[in-house]
Amino acid sequence: MKTIFLFFKTPRILLSFATLLTAAAVVIGATFAFFSDTETSAGNTLEAGAVDLQIDNTSYYNGTPSATTTWGLDDLPGHLFFNFLDIKPSDFGEDTMSFHVDNDSWVCAEFKLTANDDNTCTEPELEDDQTCSEPDGDLLDGELAQNINFVFWPDDGDNVLEQDEQVILEASGSAENIFNQNTVPLADSLINNLSGTPGDPMAGGKVHYIGKAWCFGTLGQAPLSQSVYSGPDNPANDGVNLGGPATPEDGGITCDGSGLNNATQTDKLLADIQFSAVQSRNNPGFLCEGVPTITPTITPTPTTAACQQADVMLVLDRSGSINSTELGQLKTAAKAFVDDLGLTLTGIHAGKSSFATTGSLNHHLSDDSTSVKAAIDAMVSSGFTNLKEGIDLATTEMANPGDGHDRTDGTSPDKMIIVTDGNPNRPLPSSTADDVAAASATAFKSGGGEVFVVGVGSDVNTAYLQGIATDAGHYYPVSGYGGLQTILQNIDLCQ
Known part of the structure; x- marks a missing residue:
């Protein structure tokens, strides 16, 4: 009998199987071993910014600090820029306001007269104001607002008016005029009264100063030379009366109430002053209320000659409304x-006419810039405003090719640059002076001429001057002669 032994090598098989499982596990593990990196942006936020305007004020009354009208950085409710209850002729005051906004903003000032009241009628007052009839319920029958005068300017923070600080014309004059619901841009899309570039907003995160002076009587400007001043209470500022009390001149102004009579006795003036700020970002065309909206007209692309071979006549206002400081600024801007x-x-030629009570041709068209600038320097301001004759003289100069002054080709484009701060009142009759000037401008434009107009200050009639210009896009407003040079530099003869 043969015995057969069957051996089952199960342990070895199991071991091999276990080995396979182990290998498989290793392979599977290697399959998921990637390099990796994770970046997380947590807490994404959109949060609205703010336009928060705050103002502080440093105030002086008759050359002495005034605690009741001085405050630190704050909102305006509860604060008063003036609160003086016993003023006398020749009294004066000065304030320097600092403006703080957290984002670039358009900023406007609004002035409103709420009372100019006789209040009571004293015996001396009745002698000079026989219409006084208090109490009568009329809050606007007084004379004080007509005899309190103000001046505002962009200040550097030292509380005095200096020679390099341009007065804000829209906010200068009698209280009756300034506070007649008057809106003045400190910075909007056309005007910058903060010594900045026209069209620039009030910059956020920066301190901006506005100076304000007032006088009970006739207020004059006597700006000090640029220096370091401690304030208008320093008798040494103007170098006069060093040992005496501070005077208006120590703040850069003059104040004379000697011409006043008793009509203003016991009169009371009340006014509201409001400042508003509006974001400038994504709001490029913002204008303070009362400033005209200008819609430029699209004109065809000009030929090369319009830029490089034009005949340009400057037509400059030299009437008596322009004081010596302004005349100097006008000359500087025109020469630049x-x-x-x-x-x-063979390029651009320039000439000049000017106008006051009558017009004058001061320089023929020429390529001699030195002599043209000398003619500008020779201007003297006086008299009335005869815009018509200024336009006519410039038109005649450009309309006569071959007369020894204009080019003989007669093909160079004719361009007129008018600068004025007032409204025409000559030739007589004054009631038609604006009409005849407009007719002269129309005749020049009908002949192919192009007219640019710069209106200076707040007394101009914007709509009228836009009509004098080729179109609204050829009209440039500026708050004062201090900003004229920038405006002239921005005039594009190729538009």
């Missing part, structure tokens, strides 16, 4: 404009 033109024999 001539330099910018780059006059050459």
Whole structure:
């Protein structure tokens, strides 16, 4: 009998199987071993910013600090810029306001007269104001607002008016005029009264100063030279009366109430002053209320000659409304404009007419910039405003090719640059002076001429001057002669 032994090698098989499982596990593990990196942006937030305007004020009354009208950075409710209850002729005051906004903003000032009241009628007052009839319920029958005068300017924070600080014309004059629901841009899309570039907003995160002076009587400007001043209470500022009390001149102004009579006795003036700020970002065309909206007209692309071979006549206002400081600023701006033109024999030519009670041709068209600028320097301001004759003289100069002054080709484009701060009142009759000037401008434009107009200050009639210009896009407003040079530099003869 043969015995057969069957051996089952199960342990070895199991071991091999276990080995396979182990290998498989290793393979599976290797399959998931990737390099990796994770970046997380947590807490994403959109949060609205703010336009928060706050103001502080440093105030002086008759050369002495005034605690009741001085405050630190705050909102305006509860604060008063003036609160003086026993003023006398020749009294004066000065304030310096600082403005703080957290984002770039358009900023407007609004002034409103709420009372100019006789209040009571004393015996001396009745002698000079026989209409006084208090109590009568009329809050606007007084004379004080007509005899309190103000001046505002962009200040550097030292509380005095200096020679390099341009007065804000829209906020200068009698209280009766300034507070007649008057809106003044400190910075909007056309005007910057903060010594900045026209069209720039009030910059956020920066301190901006506005100075304000007032006088009970006739207020004059006597700006001090640029220096370091401690305030208008320092008798040493103007170098006069060093040992005496502070005077208006120590703040850069003059104040004279000697011409007043008793009509203002016991009169009371009340006014509201409001400042508003509006975001400038995504709001490029914002204008403070009362400032005209200008819609430029799209004009065809000009030929090269319009830029490089134009005949340009400056037509400059030299009437008596322009004081010596303003006249100097006008001359500086006009001469810089001539330099910018780059006059050459075969390029741009320039000439000049001017107007006051009558017009005058001061320089024929020429490529001699030195002599043109000398004619500008020779201007003297006086008299009335005869815009018509200024336009007519410039038109005649450009309309006569071959007369020894204009080019003989007669093909160079004719361009007129008018600068004025008032409204025409000559030739007589004054009631038609604006009409005849407009007719002269129309005749020049009908002949192919192009008219640019710069209106200076708040007394101009914007709609009228836009009509004098080729179109609204050829009209440039500026708050004062201090900003004229920038405006002239921005005039594009190729538009």
